[in-house]
Amino acid sequence: MKRNVNIILTAWGVFSLLAILFTFSRGVSLEKKHTIIIDLAERTKTEFFLSQKFHESFLLTGDTLSVPLLIEHLKIMEQNFDSIIHYIGKEASEVDPQSPEGFISQVPSMQDNLHEIESFFNKRENIQNTESQHELNKMFAAYNLRFKEFETGLQKYLSAENSDFKFISFLFKLGAFAALSVSLFFISKLLNRLRITEIMLVEKTVETEQKERNRIAADLHDDLGAILSSINLYLKILEAEVKEGKDVSSQIKNLRQLSDISLQRVKMAINNLEPLFLKKYGLVESVQRICESMNDLGKSQFEFDAQHFNLKLSPNTELIMFRVFSELTNNALKHSQASLVRMTLMSSKNTVILNYTDDGVGFDMASGQNNEKNKIGLKSIENRIESLGGSCQLKTAPGKGVSMQLRFRVTRQFTKKPSKTVNENE
Template identity: 30%
Template sequence: MLSKKNFHTKQKVISVLLLFSFFAFAGIIYTFRISSIIDARHIKLVEYSENVEVEVFNGRIQMDDGLIQKDSLAYIGIKKSFDKAILYVNRLAEIANKTKRDVPDSNQIFEQKLSETKTSIEHLEQLIMSGHYHKRQSLDSTMLRAYLDFNRIFTEYEKTLQNYINESNSRLKKKIFLLLGAIFVILLVSLLLIARLMDSLMKADRQILSNTMDVEQRERRRIAMDLHDGLGAILSSVGMYSKILEKELIDNKHAGEKLKHITNLSNQALQAVGEIINNLNPSILNRYNIVESLEKLCAKMNSIGKMTVEFDSSQFSGEMTKSKEVMLYRISGELLNNSLKHANADHATIKLSRIRSHVILSYHDNGVGFEISKLAMHGNDKMGLSNIVERVESIGGHCVLESSPGNGFTIKIEFN
């Protein structure tokens, strides 16, 4: 069930990442597309506006040439230029009509000035063509005023066009900022979801490790009971029968010596089985709490005479689960054996304390020490420290290791 949950959690993490990537990519594509459309639209507006001015200016030049040269055919070119100018104005109006929703305020003013420009061009064309039909040979003041009005209106139109483009760009920037804000919010939500999913995944992993430890503990207990009830009982029977035979064959010294040897071997085997059983399932923890068990472990090490061990539990109170007590007891035993066998230490201290809801086990010896950086190298952990770290992390705890050549070894274990 837990492996399935892990699989589904990983699927959810991937789905969240894909969903965020999709939104981010879609937002970037949308922004790029809108920006390209607006840029192309602005280029067309500027281009058509310049063409309007050029065509009106060309019409004015051709009109002057027609008047000077008294060429009536010049009016055909004049009409053509003004018709082109009006065509460009109509194209500008089409673009403005498509962008009413984008910049409604500026668009209204822009269309108004564009309409005035178109009216001015039509009026100017009408005056010129009217002068041609009536065979007027010179520009009168009415035409001059009409052309000056066109220049004034077109200048105002250009200012309006610039404002229109600026407001359009400003609105585009706002859209981009809003889009970036939305992407940022989606990113935060995605990170929050991923953090929760990862936390769920870590909890599931810890649960798997915790369940594994529980299963291991139950299996150790079962094996210990099987050894005690099975092999232990057989070895006890062998020792008992060998002693009975010793009494019956008391006159046969040769057979008696062999039976004594069998008795010694059975006792040694029974003692070895007892040690194995104790390692599999420390029976001391069934009779004593963790503090008393560690005190007896330290007393046992002191009785060996090769190393002095001090134990301090003055700052510890409360109880722990049996699995955690077993883990701490085994870790303490392994650390003491490491100090004795590998570190050549003659003094060690164990301190068990509790700070609020945290249990802390501090261990220090004055042994030869080693390079902590080399502990992570493959095949270099001869003292089983990596195994200790993994077991502590499996219950949500953490370890801090300190050591250097000649400065002993220190480890601090902390968990809830």
């Protein structure tokens, strides 16, 4: 889910940036283009007005010096029309007269009119007679009519381009809004999922803590409670024998042994609540010491390998992992009947991986009763790993032992020294 949200937000950001750049650059270029075309059209209109003035001056005064100036204005008008076609980007012969660019189809006719007027003045023969003047007036009138149609078409063309640009801008805005809406939808789902996950983690933490309390209470009742009951019984016997004047040295010795055992059990209970050597030695060496203690019992061989573990965990994470290792070793001793137990702690980038295998009796995961009997503590392990945002994978079958992989992600920090492998022969 997080990956999907990041992809969508990135796509939305890139799309929005491209849309902004496109609309800005397109708007600037369009405005520049329209300004130039309008300026050329206005200058052409001015040149035509000046050519008419020179024509009228020639008719009134007969001054032939005005003719070259008139022809020069006509040539400027032709050049302006060529420039307008250049900025439109299409030739007059290529456009559909019904299209927005169709107005430029008028340009060749207007240029022909200008050529005719220019040719007429270049001849300079009988220009001032009535027939010639009538012919010139018809040429100027024809040009003027076409130019008005040209101006109308130009305004429609500019309006159509502006409308197209606004429509494209609207589509970009609509696309950006749609992408943002999808992003917000996924973000909302992600936040809701995180809230549900947080609630589940709190519930699992409470559940794990309650199971730990129940386990400690059971240990105190079954182990320390029985010893204290024995001490109380010996005290009653001792009291009776003292009154009778009997030798009570053996009872005192038994009481001393029971008191030593009870003291050891209290220390073990305290250590389960707050492992003092975990703070002193750290996770890896503490687990090594647990394995050494288990190997001294001679019941099962425990091998622990942490050569490829090079992350520094937080104190809280180390405590959780220590509880996990304790639960794994206790389960192995109580239920697995294994001769060999292997535990491997490693890290890959910022991921912690714990692999556990044993060659014990295993259990049937599909059988409810047998499952409950053989999975004592496994649910607690799963809850602890999930509280770190990790996952557990369990494989087992009757007679096939147990294989488990636990993994979770942490912030990467390297320890100074690599860890060693612990087995029975060390």
